[in-house]
Amino acid sequence: MRTSSPDDSGHQCTLGEFPIRNTTPPLSLRASISPPPSRARKVTLQSTRYFTEQDSCPAHRSEDTTPSLAAVEAGEAGICNHLEYISSHLSLSAKTSAPLSIPAFEDLYKRNQHEYGRHWVIHQHDHPVAGVHYDLRLQINETSSISWAIMYGLPGNVNSRRLNRNATETRVHNVWNHLIETASASTGSLLIWDTGEYEMLPYRENTEQLTDDELSSVSDEDSRPSSNLSDSEKLHAAFRDRKIRIRLHGTRLPPDYTLSIRLLTSENRHKQPAKPSRKRRRQPSGARHSAQETPPTSDLDDEEVPDSHPSSIDVSISALEREIAEQEDEEVRLTNTYPGATNSIGSIHQRRWYLSMDRYASGFCPLRMETRSKRGKRTWTRRMEHQRLLGFEPFLVMGRETERSVVTGRTADEVMADERVRNFVGRKGWRPVTE
Numbered sequence: 190m191r192t193s194s195p196d197d198s199g200h201q202c203t204l205g206e207f208p209i210r211n212t213t214p215p216l217s218l219r220a221s222i223s224p225p226p227s228r229a230r231k232v233t234l235q236s237t238r239y240f241t242e243q244d245s246c247p248a249h250r251s252e253d254t255t256p257s258l259a260a261v262e263a264g265e266a267g268i269c270n271h272l273e274y275i276s277s278h279l280s281l282s283a284k285t286s287a288p289l290s291i292p293a294f295e296d297l298y299k300r301n302q303h304e305y306g307r308h309w310v311i312h313q314h315d316h317p318v319a320g321v322h323y324d325l326r327l328q329i330n331e332t333s334s335i336s337w338a339i340m341y342g343l344p345g346n347v348n349s350r351r352l353n354r355n356a357t358e359t360r361v362h363n364v365w366n367h368l369i370e371t372a373s374a375s376t377g378s379l380l381i382w383d384t385g386e387y388e389m390l391p392y393r394e395n396t397e398q399l400t401d402d403e404l405s406s407v408s409d410e411d412s413r414p415s416s417n418l419s420d421s422e423k424l425h426a427a428f429r430d431r432k433i434r435i436r437l438h439g440t441r442l443p444p445d446y447t448l449s450i451r452l453l454t455s456e457n458r459h460k461q462p463a464k465p466s467r468k469r470r471r472q473p474s475g476a477r478h479s480a481q482e483t484p485p486t487s488d489l490d491d492e493e494v495p496d497s498h499p500s501s502i503d504v505s506i507s508a509l510e511r512e513i514a515e516q517e518d519e520e521v522r523l524t525n526t527y528p529g530a531t532n533s534i535g536s537i538h539q540r541r542w543y544l545s546m547d548r549y550a551s552g553f554c555p556l557r558m559e560t561r562s563k564r565g566k567r568t569w570t571r572r573m574e575h576q577r578l579l580g581f582e583p584f585l586v587m588g589r590e591t592e593r594s595v596v597t598g599r600t601a602d603e604v605m606a607d608e609r610v611r612n613f614v615g616r617k618g619w620r621p622v623t624e
Contacts (some may be wrong), residue, residue, distance in 0.1 A: 309326060328421065344545065440525040452540060453542075
């Protein structure tokens with residue numbers, strides 16, 4: 190145990206203080222030396238120690254040992270104050286044209302740092318295996334958020350022929366992951382597409398089948414609170430019922446933008462999936478060139494969707510250390526939760542949900558076509574309510590070359606350049622939904 194010194198008594202955690210990366214205790218000294226251990230291989234070892242503002246911080250580290258955002262996001266480095274460190278890092282790269290200022294970004298996060306917080310974020314993630322997809326994360330308690338991976342992002346055209354999306358449930362993340370915007374060669378770029386606070390609405394089946402009078406009453410009921418429960422508590426209840434109707438108040442998304450997310454009965458598993466017998470390895474870019482000629486389907490690939498936590502660096506470790514690392518990975522798999530987070534909502538890995546825009550709740554109403562060629566068909570148009578025009582003009586999610594961070598105003602390539610990422614090979618073939 191380290192002996193305290195007079196300088197320790199008044200010590201406060203500062204931005205430049207970071208812990209030494211955790212190493213496994215020398216338990217290998219207890220291992221038998223006969224037979225000798227097998228030759229160490231390169232494996233993945235992920236640190237599981239996370240420091241919070243309440244934790245005691247290690248001694249001051251010099252600036253040349255300051256971890257990158259990618260290391261923090263991977264869990265390879267713990268920090269004392271995620272908000273202070275990450276926001277200061279992003280401030281160095283933020284453009285003046287960014288829609289959400291850094292102070293507003295900080296305030297949004299701070300006011301949801303409690304048990305009933307309702308923070309959300311959508312990350313654009315360009316992963317080398319899964320390709321470009323959009324991660325929707327909703328805060329479920331003080332420390333954690335449930336997450337879905339959506340291949341083409343949120344639907345923005347109310348009359349699109351492809352209004353629906355498959356949303357794949359992934360690991361429960363730490364809420365501080367909502368702040369991350371970074372890149373690495375092994376995991377690609379991660380930028381904040383939008384962020385804000387959510388509002389839960391009552392779920393109703395077949396809302397679009399109701400008459401105009403019934404729809405009017407639905408709108409009035411939606412404006413009244415259904416109970417004294419907080420929005421995060423309502424999210425827990427809706428998640429258990431497998432039917433979520435949620436309004437996202439953000440910066441990029443238009444006002445009243447509302448989603449309907451439901452889980453099909455066939456996907457309603459209650460146990461975490463078994464450990465895969467083998468992992469699908471990434472093929473060299475030349476070998477899979479022909480497979481990339483056609484764009485992927487609206488679903489994510491059948492292979493497991495890589496989560497936002499990148500793999501740790503390869504290190505040579507002993508056989509016992511390798512076993513400990515595998516046990517940690519197994520715990521993450523069994524709980525569907527990253528270290529430091531709590532799966533209080535019963536999230537199950539890799540379940541497929543059905544996500545769509547709730548058109549009426551988003552401010553639209555159906556209009557029957559009277560032309561001979563389209564008679565009987567309906568188109569959706571913005572509606573008037575109390576002399577106010579609701580709804581919004583269509584928007585498209587165009588992918589990594591076009592989309593910019595709502596916080597820093599950067600594209601994925603600019604995030605890559607700022608993080609000094611080299612030799613990243615992305616997956617080809619991604620196409621936006623434009624029809």
